[in-house]
Amino acid sequence: MKVTVHRKAHFNAAHRLHNPSWSAAQNTEVFGKCNNPNYHGHNYGVTVSVRGEIDPGTGYVIDMKVLKQLIRTHVEEPFDHRNLNLDTEEFKNVNPTAENIAVVIWHKLRPHLNDALELKITLHETERNSVEFDGH
Amino acid sequence: MKVTVHRKAHFNAAHRLHNPSWSAAQNTEVFGKCNNPNYHGHNYGVTVSVRGEIDPGTGYVIDMKVLKQLIRTHVEEPFDHRNLNLDTEEFKNVNPTAENIAVVIWHKLRPHLNDALELKITLHETERNSVEFDGH
Amino acid sequence: MKVTVHRKAHFNAAHRLHNPSWSAAQNTEVFGKCNNPNYHGHNYGVTVSVRGEIDPGTGYVIDMKVLKQLIRTHVEEPFDHRNLNLDTEEFKNVNPTAENIAVVIWHKLRPHLNDALELKITLHETERNSVEFDGH
Amino acid sequence: MKVTVHRKAHFNAAHRLHNPSWSAAQNTEVFGKCNNPNYHGHNYGVTVSVRGEIDPGTGYVIDMKVLKQLIRTHVEEPFDHRNLNLDTEEFKNVNPTAENIAVVIWHKLRPHLNDALELKITLHETERNSVEFDGH
Amino acid sequence: MKVTVHRKAHFNAAHRLHNPSWSAAQNTEVFGKCNNPNYHGHNYGVTVSVRGEIDPGTGYVIDMKVLKQLIRTHVEEPFDHRNLNLDTEEFKNVNPTAENIAVVIWHKLRPHLNDALELKITLHETERNSVEFDGH
Amino acid sequence: MKVTVHRKAHFNAAHRLHNPSWSAAQNTEVFGKCNNPNYHGHNYGVTVSVRGEIDPGTGYVIDMKVLKQLIRTHVEEPFDHRNLNLDTEEFKNVNPTAENIAVVIWHKLRPHLNDALELKITLHETERNSVEFDGH
Numbered sequence: 006m007k008v009t010v011h012r013k014a015h016f017n018a019a020h021r022l023h024n025p026s027w028s029a030a031q032n033t034e035v036f037g038k039c040n041n042p043n044y045h046g047h048n049y050g051v052t053v054s055v056r057g058e059i060d061p062g063t064g065y066v067i068d069m070k071v072l073k074q075l076i077r078t079h080v081e082e083p084f085d086h087r088n089l090n091l092d093t094e095e096f097k098n099v100n101p102t103a104e105n106i107a108v109v110i111w112h113k114l115r116p117h118l119n120d121a122l123e124l125k126i127t128l129h130e131t132e133r134n135s136v137e138f139d140g141h
Numbered sequence: 142m143k144v145t146v147h148r149k150a151h152f153n154a155a156h157r158l159h160n161p162s163w164s165a166a167q168n169t170e171v172f173g174k175c176n177n178p179n180y181h182g183h184n185y186g187v188t189v190s191v192r193g194e195i196d197p198g199t200g201y202v203i204d205m206k207v208l209k210q211l212i213r214t215h216v217e218e219p220f221d222h223r224n225l226n227l228d229t230e231e232f233k234n235v236n237p238t239a240e241n242i243a244v245v246i247w248h249k250l251r252p253h254l255n256d257a258l259e260l261k262i263t264l265h266e267t268e269r270n271s272v273e274f275d276g277h
Numbered sequence: 278m279k280v281t282v283h284r285k286a287h288f289n290a291a292h293r294l295h296n297p298s299w300s301a302a303q304n305t306e307v308f309g310k311c312n313n314p315n316y317h318g319h320n321y322g323v324t325v326s327v328r329g330e331i332d333p334g335t336g337y338v339i340d341m342k343v344l345k346q347l348i349r350t351h352v353e354e355p356f357d358h359r360n361l362n363l364d365t366e367e368f369k370n371v372n373p374t375a376e377n378i379a380v381v382i383w384h385k386l387r388p389h390l391n392d393a394l395e396l397k398i399t400l401h402e403t404e405r406n407s408v409e410f411d412g413h
Numbered sequence: 414m415k416v417t418v419h420r421k422a423h424f425n426a427a428h429r430l431h432n433p434s435w436s437a438a439q440n441t442e443v444f445g446k447c448n449n450p451n452y453h454g455h456n457y458g459v460t461v462s463v464r465g466e467i468d469p470g471t472g473y474v475i476d477m478k479v480l481k482q483l484i485r486t487h488v489e490e491p492f493d494h495r496n497l498n499l500d501t502e503e504f505k506n507v508n509p510t511a512e513n514i515a516v517v518i519w520h521k522l523r524p525h526l527n528d529a530l531e532l533k534i535t536l537h538e539t540e541r542n543s544v545e546f547d548g549h
Numbered sequence: 550m551k552v553t554v555h556r557k558a559h560f561n562a563a564h565r566l567h568n569p570s571w572s573a574a575q576n577t578e579v580f581g582k583c584n585n586p587n588y589h590g591h592n593y594g595v596t597v598s599v600r601g602e603i604d605p606g607t608g609y610v611i612d613m614k615v616l617k618q619l620i621r622t623h624v625e626e627p628f629d630h631r632n633l634n635l636d637t638e639e640f641k642n643v644n645p646t647a648e649n650i651a652v653v654i655w656h657k658l659r660p661h662l663n664d665a666l667e668l669k670i671t672l673h674e675t676e677r678n679s680v681e682f683d684g685h
Numbered sequence: 686m687k688v689t690v691h692r693k694a695h696f697n698a699a700h701r702l703h704n705p706s707w708s709a710a711q712n713t714e715v716f717g718k719c720n721n722p723n724y725h726g727h728n729y730g731v732t733v734s735v736r737g738e739i740d741p742g743t744g745y746v747i748d749m750k751v752l753k754q755l756i757r758t759h760v761e762e763p764f765d766h767r768n769l770n771l772d773t774e775e776f777k778n779v780n781p782t783a784e785n786i787a788v789v790i791w792h793k794l795r796p797h798l799n800d801a802l803e804l805k806i807t808l809h810e811t812e813r814n815s816v817e818f819d820g821h
Binding site for chain 2: 289317318360
């Protein structure tokens with residue numbers, strides 16, 4: 006019997022959608038105002054979901070204090086108040102769409118969780134747009 | 142590897158729950174105040190979820206601008222500021238419960254999406270009541 | 278020293294904006310799709326705010342259970358799951374704009390509150406539109 | 414073809430995380446301030462999700478009025494404005510973590526639903542922490 | 550010309566409404582289930598509002614980092630994961646109604662703000678109940 | 686008798702807090718990570734509040750369609766998906782703190798409203814930080 010636990014966090018970042026192998030015209034056509042060379046930004050909301058068995062001693066799937074600290078170290082500290090395109094290694098060669106940000110966060114957190122636990126990332130880019138990635 | 146993207150939209154509509162093959166008494170007993178012959182209404186929230194592979198060129202599962210326009214054309218324009226029972230073809234012979242509205246929206250959007258993409262509709266009728274339909 | 282207490286409630290109703298002294302063309306021009314003769318609807322959110330001194334015995338400005346019951350009797354029961362234009366006396370001759378609904382609710386609740394208490398009504402018509410009326 | 418319906422409810426309760434087979438030091442180390450012997454509390458949000466076929470007569474998976482009453486009888490009445498550790502049978506010998514509360518609610522509601530219906534419980538403990546249990 | 554800045558915070562606490570100068574019967578009659586001797590609890594939301602002139606050097610009314618730290622020291626640390634009746638000096642002899650909690654927080658923060666700044670406290674006890682106090 | 690109407694809108698922008706008359710060290714000390722030379726960003730929420738008499742013909746204080754268009758023209762179009770520091774005239778020489786953004790928006794909208802109407806701007810920078818400016 007498994008339970009899923011969800012923990013929410015936030016980071017505020019600048020980004021720009023751009024494909025360097027395309028012409029300026031093609032970037033404008035596909036990405037529109039998201040291609041602004043001076044960047045724009047978002048309050049990103051990230052929900053980290055971990056699924057596993059309840060530990061009979063603690064009553065926890067995972068200690069939320071531990072999960073909160075993992076998110077702080079691997080997501081909030083590197084991404085908060087940063088320019089994703091300029092200030093992070095992860096998006097030097099990866100276009101920071103919501104989809105790619107969710108995949109990157111999944112890969113950053115996965116090594117820090119016990120193999121028996123399943124992981125899903127939900128990323129909110131705006132009130133109306135969000136994405137989910139569970140590794141499959 | 143697949144990612145799910147979610148896009149939210151809204152429409153404000155009047156409706157009435159009613160089964161024309163039942164007596165007035167049976168309609169009142171089952172649907173209560175939702176059977177009011179003069180209608181009542183809701184701010185419906187609709188979340189359209191699309192699951193598929195990330196396109197390596199765009200970094201998108203589907204361009205949100207395209208998805209937003211599909212929802213506008215096939216959901217918001219026909220349903221917003223309408224009486225679902227009187228003003229729409231879809232609910233002429235279908236009782237506009239939240240369940241049936243979600244199924245109708247799924248069938249309206251499905252033909253406009255690539256076959257490789259999965260589709261799920263979440264419909265919020267009130268802050269406390271919502272439904273989901275994914276075609277299965 | 279005064280404290281303001283706020284209590285939220287909800288009602289789901291159909292309505293239509295219409296001025297019977299105007300031509301159909303003028304109604305369409307001013308009210309647009311809100312003039313649909315078959316009605317549309319909303320989940321209305323109403324916040325009732327009462328300002329006064331804290332009673333030293335109870336620690337309350339007003340007992341929330343009393344305020345909740347006043348809202349149920351004078352707002353939710355007459356308006357919930359109704360057509361404001363057809364099913365209520367209050368909007369027989371008053372156009373049910375958000376502004377007018379807030380004023381009507383204020384006048385319905387005012388007689389049931391002690392004269393020493395101030396009253397303000399906030400009405401949410403959609404997530405993006407709301408109005409406030411405090412009697413002045 | 415199945416649809417999932419969701420119904421939200423709330424209860425406000427005190428609780429304390431504690432494992433009586435552990436030392437005070439171990440309880441403090443694992444549960445931190447959640448182990449406060451004088452208790453703390455939460456506004457718990459519970460979403461009950463029921464999945465099944467749409468009834469062709471009603472257009473419902475389950476009548477929301479029936480589901481609302483089941484939640485009132487089996488969740489809100491026994492848990493609202495209670496101390497989970499002291500006032501309930503369910504948590505006399507079960508540590509009231511969010512995970513365990515979700516599992517307990519699932520088992521309280523399961524017998525009252527038709528076998529053809531699937532059940533999932535989502536419990537919000539704070540704005541940032543929530544858990545889900547679907548019986549598997 | 551003045552601007553108001555708002556900063557939100559949260560604390561989770563147990564409490565009980567009780568007037569020790571009243572009989573048990575009177576306490577039950579007035580406070581109902583809020584009088585439970587074993588306590589219940591809430592996720593309290595507190596919004597601290599500060600009004601003043603914009604500093605021309607910083608562009609701030611008050612540095613949000615300073616305001617956040619003041620709320621942490623004087624509200625979150627003493628009240629979070631506590632039993633307000635048993636664990637705090639402030640409510641040893643004051644009934645912890647939402648109204649009184651807002652007044653207490655106002656008095657705890659007022660001395661730490663420049664006299665030229667106005668202060669208002671908004672306290673959310675539940676999603677539907679909240680109170681405001683501005684010192685007047 | 687006056688009513689206040691509120692209309693919400695959003696824009697997503699990059700910005701950087703910086704005082705060019707200060708040293709780099711002073712900027713870092715005061716603005717911390719908000720001084721990042723590569724910018725960060727936010728989903729800004731703006732609520733425009735207009736107070737005035739109800740027009741007896743329309744039942745409106747101001748037509749929400751007109752107000753929505755004013756916000757689109759004077760706030761969303763110039764600021765959405767922009768870098769406030771680099772792409773706008775308004776913040777070429779004004780530090781784009783939340784306080785200053787609210788004041789700028791107030792001055793941009795004020796000339797487009799009838800003198801009899803009062804105007805207030807509420808700007809949400811994050812879920813926890815917001816500011817208000819009403820011209821006084």
